[in-house]
Structures are given as C-alpha cells and as structure tokens.
Amino acid sequence: MKKFWAWGALIFGLLYFILPLVGMTNFSLKMRRGVYSLDAYAVVLGDPRFQETFTYSILMALSTIVFGVLLVVPTAYWVRLKLPGLRPYIEFITLLPLVIPAIVIVFGYIRLYNTSSWLPLTGTTTGTNILLMFGYSTLALPYMYRSVDTGLRSIDIATLTEAAQSLGAGWTTILAKIILPNVLVAVLSGAFLTFAIVIGEFTMAALLNRPAFGPYMQLLGANRAYEPAALAVMSFALTWGCLGLIQLVSRFQKGAQSPA
Amino acid sequence: MSFLNLTSIQKSFGPVQVVKDFNMVIEKGEFVSFLGPSGCGKTTVLRMIAGFETPSGGTITINGKSQANLRPNQRNIGMVFQAYALFPNMNVAENVAFGLRVAGRPKAEVDQRVKEMLGLIKLDHLADRYPYQMSGGQQQRVALARALAPKPQVLLLDEPLSALDAKIRVSLREEIRMIQQQLGITTVFVTHDQEEALSISDRIVVMNAGKADQIGAPAEIYNRPATRFVASFVGTLNLIEAKVVDPASNRISIGDQGVTLREPLGNAKAGDTISLALRPEAGSIAPDAKGDTALTGEVISSNFLGSVIRTRMKVGTAVISFDMFNSPGLVPPAVGETATLRFTATDLLIIRD
Ligand SMILES: Nc1ncnc2c1ncn2[C@@H]1O[C@H](COP(=O)(O)OP(=O)(O)O)[C@@H](O)[C@H]1O
Numbered sequence: 001m002k003k004f005w006a007w008g009a010l011i012f013g014l015l016y017f018i019l020p021l022v023g024m025t026n027f028s029l030k031m032r033r034g035v036y037s038l039d040a041y042a043v044v045l046g047d048p049r050f051q052e053t054f055t056y057s058i059l060m061a062l063s064t065i066v067f068g069v070l071l072v073v074p075t076a077y078w079v080r081l082k083l084p085g086l087r088p089y090i091e092f093i094t095l096l097p098l099v100i101p102a103i104v105i106v107f108g109y110i111r112l113y114n115t116s117s118w119l120p121l122t123g124t125t126t127g128t129n130i131l132l133m134f135g136y137s138t139l140a141l142p143y144m145y146r147s148v149d150t151g152l153r154s155i156d157i158a159t160l161t162e163a164a165q166s167l168g169a170g171w172t173t174i175l176a177k178i179i180l181p182n183v184l185v186a187v188l189s190g191a192f193l194t195f196a197i198v199i200g201e202f203t204m205a206a207l208l209n210r211p212a213f214g215p216y217m218q219l220l221g222a223n224r225a226y227e228p229a230a231l232a233v234m235s236f237a238l239t240w241g242c243l244g245l246i247q248l249v250s251r252f253q254k255g256a257q258s259p260a
Numbered sequence: 261m262s263f264l265n266l267t268s269i270q271k272s273f274g275p276v277q278v279v280k281d282f283n284m285v286i287e288k289g290e291f292v293s294f295l296g297p298s299g300c301g302k303t304t305v306l307r308m309i310a311g312f313e314t315p316s317g318g319t320i321t322i323n324g325k326s327q328a329n330l331r332p333n334q335r336n337i338g339m340v341f342q343a344y345a346l347f348p349n350m351n352v353a354e355n356v357a358f359g360l361r362v363a364g365r366p367k368a369e370v371d372q373r374v375k376e377m378l379g380l381i382k383l384d385h386l387a388d389r390y391p392y393q394m395s396g397g398q399q400q401r402v403a404l405a406r407a408l409a410p411k412p413q414v415l416l417l418d419e420p421l422s423a424l425d426a427k428i429r430v431s432l433r434e435e436i437r438m439i440q441q442q443l444g445i446t447t448v449f450v451t452h453d454q455e456e457a458l459s460i461s462d463r464i465v466v467m468n469a470g471k472a473d474q475i476g477a478p479a480e481i482y483n484r485p486a487t488r489f490v491a492s493f494v495g496t497l498n499l500i501e502a503k504v505v506d507p508a509s510n511r512i513s514i515g516d517q518g519v520t521l522r523e524p525l526g527n528a529k530a531g532d533t534i535s536l537a538l539r540p541e542a543g544s545i546a547p548d549a550k551g552d553t554a555l556t557g558e559v560i561s562s563n564f565l566g567s568v569i570r571t572r573m574k575v576g577t578a579v580i581s582f583d584m585f586n587s588p589g590l591v592p593p594a595v596g597e598t599a600t601l602r603f604t605a606t607d608l609l610i611i612r613d
C-alpha cells in the first residue's frame with residue numbers, strides 16, 4: 001500500500017512536470033496548419049536577433065565562468081588552508097544571492113555605478129557589460145563556491161601545498177598546477193550551472209539594457225505564438241544538456257579517481 | 261663547520277610551548293633520527309627546518325646560511341610525508357619531475373633525472389601510473405624520488421613508514437637508508453618506532469616533551485640511556501629500585517640480595533633508594549651462564565616468543581624480566597621454580613634524572 005502511494009506521487013509529479021513539456025513541444029511543431037513541422041524552429045534560428053542575443057549571452061556566460069573560477073578557486077582554497085575559522089562567514093556571504101532578489105542587486109549596482117558616481121561603469125557599453133558580468137558572477141556564486149569547496153574537501157590541500165612548496169613552487173604554480181586540476185570536475189559542475197543561469201537570466205540584463213538572450217525570449221513570448229514555444233523547448237534542452245554534462249564529468253571523475 | 265645547525269630552537273602555539281630549547285648539530289651526509297612518543301614535538305622541529313613553522317626563538321642554519329628569512333619554497337629541502345602526498349592529477353614521472361620543472365630545468369635534463377630517480381627506487385616500469393593505481397609502499401618510494409630529484413641540501417622524512425604494513429616498513433626503511441648512503445644526503449628522519457630509529461640511523465635524538473633528552477649513536481642510546489625516559493622508551497628495559505648499602509664500596513641491595521656496582525654511586529648516602537636499569541638480554545639462568553653477579557628469585561611467568569623465551573622473576577619486591585635465546589634442547593623454566601639469574605655488574609646502569 002505504501003509502495004502504491006509512493007508510485008502514485010511519483011507518477012503525479014512526472015505528469016505535472018512532463019505534460020506541459022509535451023504540450024509545449026507539440027504546440028511548437030504545429031506552426032504549419034495540419035502537419036508537424038520544424039517551421040517555428042527555422043524562424044527562430046533564422047532570426048538575426050536570436051543569433052545576436054544568443055551569442056552575446058554565451059560570451060557573457062563564458063566570461064562569467066572565467067571570472068568566477070579566478071575569484072572562487074583561490075578564495076575557497078585560501079580560506080580552507082589559512083582561515084578555516086572564516087569558512088562559515090564566507091559560506092554565508094556566498095549564499096546571500098539566493099535570498100537577495102536579482103532586482104535588488106541590480107538596482108544597487110545602478111545606484112552605485114551610474115554615470116554621476118565615482119566609478120561610472122554604466123556610462124559605456126564595455127562598462128555595462130563588465131557590470132553585468134559581475135552581477136552574473138554574484139548570482140552564480142552560491143553554486144560555484146559550494147561546488148569548489150566540496151571539491152577541495154576531497155583532497156588533502158594542506159599536505160599537497162606543503163609538498164609543492166618544498167619542491168620550490170610558489171602560490172601561482174600551486175593553484176594552477178595542483179589545486180585547479182584536482183578540483184576541475186567541481187569547477188566544471190559549477191561552470192555548467194553558471195552557464196545555465198546566465199543563458200536564461202532576464203532581470204539584470206533587461207534593467208541594464210543589454211541585448212541578452214533572456215530579454216529576447218521575453219520579447220518574443222509577448223509578440224508571437226509558435227516561436228516562443230520552440231525557443232522554450234530549445235533553452236530547456238540546453239539547460240538539461242548542461243545538467244547532463246555535470247553528471248557526465250562527475251562520473252568521469254569517479255572512474256579516474258577511485259582509490260585503489 | 262657542521263652542516264645543519266639547530267640552536268636553542270623554541271616553538272610555542274599560543275600559551276603552549278611544544279619545543280623547548282632544542283639544540284642539534286648535524287654533519288653533512290649524516291642520517292639522524294628524531295625518536296620520541298607522539299606529541300613530543302618531532303614534527304614541529306622538522307616543520308621549522310622546512311620553513312612551514314617559524315621558530316618562536318633560536319636559529320637554524322644550513323651550510324652556514326641562516327634560514328630565518330627564507331620561505332619554504334626557497335630552502336631547497338626535500339620533504340617526505342606520512343601520507344605520501346603525491347599529486348593525484350599527475351602520474352609517477354610527472355610527480356618526480358615537478359620540482360625540476362618548477363626550477364625551470366631544460367626538458368632533456370628533466371627527463372634524464374626522472375629516469376635516474378625511477379631507477380634508484382626501482383619503479384621504472386610504473387612511470388605512467390597514477391598515485392591511486394599504486395600500493396602505499398610504491399607511492400612512498402615515488403614521494404622519496406620526487407623529494408630527491410631536485411638535489412635538495414637536506415632530506416626530511418616525517419614518519420614516512422607509519423602508514424605501511426610491517427613487512428614493507430622493514431624493507432622500505434632499509435631501502436631509504438641505502439639510497440641515503442648512496443647519495444650521501446644529509447637526512448632527518450622522524451619516527452616514534454625505536455626499532456626503526458635504531459636500525460638505520462647514524463645518530464638518534466631521543467625527544468621528550470619538546471626537548472632532546474639524549475643524542476647519540478644507536479648503540480650508545482640503547483646501552484647507555486642517559487635518563488629514565490630514554491631507558492624506558494628505547495628497548496624493553498627493567499627498571500629496578502635498589503637500596504644503597506655502602507656508598508664507599510658501591511654496595512647496594514636488590515630485594516635483600518647484595519650487589520656491587522661498577523659505576524660510582526656519586527653522592528648517594530646509605531639507605532637511599534636508587535633506580536637501576538637492566539636490559540632483558542643481559543642475563544641468563546642457564547646453568548653455564550657467566551657473570552660476576554647473581555640474583556635469585558621465583559619465576560612468575562615464562563613466555564615463548566619464538567626466537568626468545570621471556571621469563572619474569574621476582575626478586576624481593578622487584579620484578580625482573582630477561583630473555584633467553586631459544587634452542588631445541590632448552591627447557592623453559594617452570595612457574596614457581598627458583599632460579600638464579602647471572603649477569604655482569606657493568607650491565608646494571610644507574611639511572612639519574
Ligand atoms: N599548529 C598547531 N597549533 C597548535 N598546536 C599544535 C600545532 N601543531 C602541533 N601542535 C601541538 O604541538 C605538540 C607537538 O606536536 P608534533 O610536533 O606534531 O608532535 P609529534 O610529531 O612528535 O607527534 C602536540 O601537542 C600538538 O598538539
């Protein structure tokens with residue numbers, strides 16, 4: 001009986017989740033009257049604004065990942081190595097973006113860095129792009145930090161650091177040659193999550209008025225019928241692709257590092 | 261001029277002083293062991309030599325050069341850890357090459373040296389293996405090769421064998437000693453295992469609560485322990501309470517049986533209690549046993565340990581245990597039997613501290 005209810009709940013959940021997806025996919029294929037076709041997808045992919053915003057968001061995602069890795073890996077490493085007492089506080093700070101809405105963060109940015117401020121980042125396109133990247137990094141911080149911190153836990157960083165130091169290595173070498181390669185899988189999981197977040201993000205990009213993919217999806221959704229459905233299916237596939245890659249790399253690591 | 265000098269080294273962690281006035285002079289090419297129980301400060305001294313801890317006081321010089329302002333990566337000291345600490349993302353050859361690559365040596369030289377080091381530890385055939393694909397003993401040999409590859413001035417080993425099983429521990433310690441002698445490298449080896457220290461060292465520093473209790477060659481430490489601590493920590497040893505009978509003639513008594521010591525009693529007075537040490541292998545109860553001194557008592561236990569038979573005997577209130585080599589014809593003494601233990605008076609050491 002207990003099993004029955006468990007299965008029931010599972011099936012209900014799946015239906016709740018899958019039916020809309022099926023419906024949406026079905027709808028996205030019906031642009032041509034009476035037959036299934038990929039017309040909606042062709043329209044979306046052929047739209048120059050799609051190409052433009054998608055490329056922009058991918059570039060933003062990549063720079064966010066690079067910036068995030070450069071910020072988080074040394075920080076998490078240093079905190080674990082030298083300031084273990086600070087870990088709870090750092091962890092708390094990295095979790096703040098989960099409770100502070102993006103809109104609050106971006107309004108804060110605009111107030112602090114507007115054209116009449118001491119650092120007028122919003123005055124130029126590059127400046128705004130940088131500001132947006134910082135914003136994305138903030139959003140990704142909880143995932144990136146946790147992921148890297150967990151990765152660091154699985155190696156004995158104190159002893160490895162000392163071994164490397166006694167062999168003449170400085171901090172840069174230790175981080176680049178020893179720490180980063182050993183938490184690469186954790187970094188990649190964090191990177192894929194960051195990628196998924198940045199690709200779909202709307203609030204920050206819209207308020208900073210940058211041509212990102214999130215605002216484009218919103219715009220399309222407000223004005224067209226079939227194309228938004230096609231777009232939703234595609235971005236959904238992309239996000240799940242990222243999650244799949246996380247699974248793949250963590251499995252790859254288990255294979256490579258299983259202790260003898 | 262000695263090679264590695266530790267002068268009045270002290271180290272405190274907060275209010276706790278874990279190393280107190282540690283002095284040691286190590287010659288070039290010497291193999292010195294720090295021997296002591298867990299928590300006595302061995303690792304802390306080693307880490308100060310390596311530069312991972314800063315002494316609270318005192319100076320460390322290597323080859324006449326003060327190490328005070330040198331960071332660990334500037335000291336050119338090889339280090340081997342108990343937990344191997346091989347880089348998990350690198351294979352054996354890359355691990356061994358790490359120090360040379362960091363130093364920016366040309367590729368040909370690095371390859372040549374890696375080959376040489378792998379030959380030295382007899383693991384040429386495992387150059388492509390990753391650490392997780394190897395046994396603990398193999399990993400530790402790689403760690404040794406990695407530490408030696410950049411030709412360090414000093415090699416430091418912190419309980420390198422403690423994580424290995426007994427058999428490998430013995431073979432690897434001999435290998436370490438052989439390699440050390442072959443390269444003539446100045447080595448400090450930390451261990452809590454007295455047999456390990458006795459078997460491979462040129463000299464041993466017996467450490468107790470942050471101080472060096474005794475420094476000397478293995479035989480010296482074993483045969484002439486300077487303090488009660490050294491006597492009890494190194495080897496198994498009988499500590500016997502005795503009463504001074506006549507200080508002028510070195511007469512004492514153990515359980516009412518008179519004994520004349522060779523060592524002068526110093527300023528002890530008649531009636532004082534003194535501590536004597538006697539190694540279990542110093543005496544025998546065999547009928548043909550030699551010795552100028554005899555103690556008679558009751559056998560209270562007799563254990564067959566394979567190559568030796570360990571017997572405990574009660575002399576007055578003192579319990580003395582002694583070992584006899586096993587031989588096919590030997591009949592172990594029975595419990596309750598009265599036996600006479602003979603030994604040479606010079607084997608009875610006075611323990612003063
Ligand atoms: N970083 C540290 N902070 C505080 N106490 C320490 C630290 N390192 C070692 N100690 C203390 O110093 C003492 C000596 O430690 P250690 O040198 O590791 O001993 P050993 O290697 O002989 O077992 C121990 O009581 C240990 O708890």
Ligand SMILES: [Mg+2]
Pocket residue numbers: 299302303304419
């Ligand atoms: Mg130790």
